[in-house]
Amino acid sequence: MPEPALTSLPPEVVALIDHERLAQARLPQAAWAYFQGGAADEVTVSANRAAWDAMRLRPRVLRNLTGGHTRIKLLGRTCAHPILLAPVAFQRMAHPDAELATAVAASAQEAGMVLSCQSSTLLEHVARAIGTDAGRGPLWFQLYLQHDRDFTLELVRRAEAAGYEALVLTVDAPTSGARDRERRAGFSLPPGIEAVNLLGLPPWRPAALQPGQSAMFDGLLQQAPTWGDVAWLKAHTRLPVLLKGILHPDDARAAHDAGADGLIVSNHGGRTLDTALPTAEALPAIVAAVGHTMPVLVDGGIRRGTDVLKALALGARAVLVGRPQVHGLATAGAMGVAHVLRLLRDELEIAMALCGVATLDQIDADLVMSR
Numbered sequence: 347m348p349e350p351a352l353t354s355l356p357p358e359v360v361a362l363i364d365h366e367r368l369a370q371a372r373l374p375q376a377a378w379a380y381f382q383g384g385a386a387d388e389v390t391v392s393a394n395r396a397a398w399d400a401m402r403l404r405p406r407v408l409r410n411l412t413g414g415h416t417r418i419k420l421l422g423r424t425c426a427h428p429i430l431l432a433p434v435a436f437q438r439m440a441h442p443d444a445e446l447a448t449a450v451a452a453s454a455q456e457a458g459m460v461l462s463c464q465s466s467t468l469l470e471h472v473a474r475a476i477g478t479d480a481g482r483g484p485l486w487f488q489l490y491l492q493h494d495r496d497f498t499l500e501l502v503r504r505a506e507a508a509g510y511e512a513l514v515l516t517v518d519a520p521t522s523g524a525r526d527r528e529r530r531a532g533f534s535l536p537p538g539i540e541a542v543n544l545l546g547l548p549p550w551r552p553a554a555l556q557p558g559q560s561a562m563f564d565g566l567l568q569q570a571p572t573w574g575d576v577a578w579l580k581a582h583t584r585l586p587v588l589l590k591g592i593l594h595p596d597d598a599r600a601a602h603d604a605g606a607d608g609l610i611v612s613n614h615g616g617r618t619l620d621t622a623l624p625t626a627e628a629l630p631a632i633v634a635a636v637g638h639t640m641p642v643l644v645d646g647g648i649r650r651g652t653d654v655l656k657a658l659a660l661g662a663r664a665v666l667v668g669r670p671q672v673h674g675l676a677t678a679g680a681m682g683v684a685h686v687l688r689l690l691r692d693e694l695e696i697a698m699a700l701c702g703v704a705t706l707d708q709i710d711a712d713l714v715m716s717r
Contacts (some may be wrong), residue, residue: 347536348373351441351679362649369440369676374630377439379531380671384616386468390624391616394647397626401656402712402715406702414704416694420458420641420664421586425483427656427691428706430458431683432615432645432666433488433514433590438466438539440676446669449476451683455480455691458483460514460666463490463501464541473508486512488590491520491579493550493569501543502583510523511575513583514610518591520570521562523618529656576604588643593628595635602636609636611644615668626656630711633661651693658706659713 349372359365370378384391411580416427422500431452438444445467452459453476469487476482487505505513537647555564580587586607591614594597598609613622625646631641644657645666657665667690674682703709 347509347677348377348440351682352677355678355685356682359685360689362673365673365677365682367669369673373440373676376528376531376533377536379527380436380533381434381440381526381669383514383525383531384620385525385618386620387622388527388616390613390619391392391647393615393621393624394616394626396647397624398647398650398653398656400717401626402717403652403655403697403701404567404713405700409702409704411699411702411704412647414698416691416697416698416706418664418706420484423484423665424509425458426456426481427694428658428662428664429663429687429690429694430462430483430486430643430670431671431687432612433460433462433465433505433516434668434672435462435463435464435541436466436535437672437675439536440672441679443679444675445469446475447680448675448683449560451674451680451687453479453482454680455529455684456481456483457687458486458664460486460488461510462518463488463543463545466539467542469505469510469543470508473510477509480699484511484512486514486516487590488516489579491571491575492544492547494548495571495578497547498675499582502579502585504543506585510585512586512588512607513579514588514590515576516590516614517571518593518612518614519575519618523614523620525617526693574602574606576601576606580605588641591697592632592662593623593625595631598632598635598642603640606640608641608643610666611642611646611668613646613694615646626660629657629660629662648690651695652697654690655697655701655709656714658709659711661711 405533418428433703445465449472487510588608589601589606590610591612592609611625640661643664670686
């Protein structure tokens with residue numbers, strides 16, 4: 347089990363890296379390997395971060411910044427700022443209050459939250475905890491299409507009934523990556539922690555393999571979703587559907603044709619395909635492919651307000667952060683997650699002011715240069 351959460355933050359915690367350092371000291375090695383690790387050699391994990399650092403800001407000066415703000419419109423909703431929490435599974439491994447603490451923190455900081463399909467807290471409990479909060483950000487539900495179509499539809503109906511405002515369909519993980527760090531740490535879920543929203547899912551029974559067939563391609567991937575499943579989902583929900591895990595512009599165009607309402611440029615935090623393109627490098631082509639027909643969001647390696655600013659300059663409407671919320675949660679529960687969000691928002695405002703932009707619609711590609 348993790349160490350008890352701090353009741354106050356040490357004064358030296360002034361950036362997201364400080365939360366990361368404290369979280370590593372407080373979490374069991376196996377839990378740290380799960381949350382922090384990536385696929386194979388973790389090249390993409392490192393590349394996500396390095397890609398943002400490689401971009402240089404080109405600030406403007408002597409501009410009138412009076413009345414500046416960070417508000418955006420996202421799927422018809424006005425949001426206080428463009429920072430959301432990405433879906434992260436099994437948060438009870440980081441803190442007993444788990445996703446409830448994360449949701450309360452997000453609400454207090456007016457941030458959007460995407461609840462993981464594999465959360466350790468029921469989706470209804472999370473929605474009930476913050477559903478009536480004035481000023482909270484959007485609450486979305488991440489969806490993996492399950493092998494049982496009826497069970498998937500039941501999940502969708504539960505999310506609709508609970509008040510979730512959009513579905514985030516993860517499309518880049520038909521199988522898990524080769525997570526060497528987890529295997530070296532001997533990771534397994536601790537007793538009492540499970541994907542509670544998936545309880546009752548009928549077991550999957552693949553057909554017997556014939557000689558020469560592949561357990562991966564002829565077995566596991568029989569249930570892998572396709573573009574037809576995206577169309578099916580759109581036909582069976584009243585909620586907007588965003589596709590998470592887009593890196594190729596042709597897939598962005600296909601998502602548009604399939605009726606998607608938004609895209610999230612993501613490589614799963616480097617947890618599936620190692621050496622995949624960093625999201626900062628993939629983002630401009632995705633934005634160019636779909637123009638202004640749908641919002642494009644991005645995650646992966648965002649640790650500073652300047653990273654948020656760069657993402658917006660490249661055409662993203664908003665950003666999502668994954669691991670940092672776990673670092674804050676492990677450090678100080680809801681207070682830690684709220685502090686992570688506050689730091690990012692404050693740093694974004696500082697970066698905007700120092701770059702001469704008062705509102706997000708003033709940010710454009712002229713603001714960034716690649717080394």
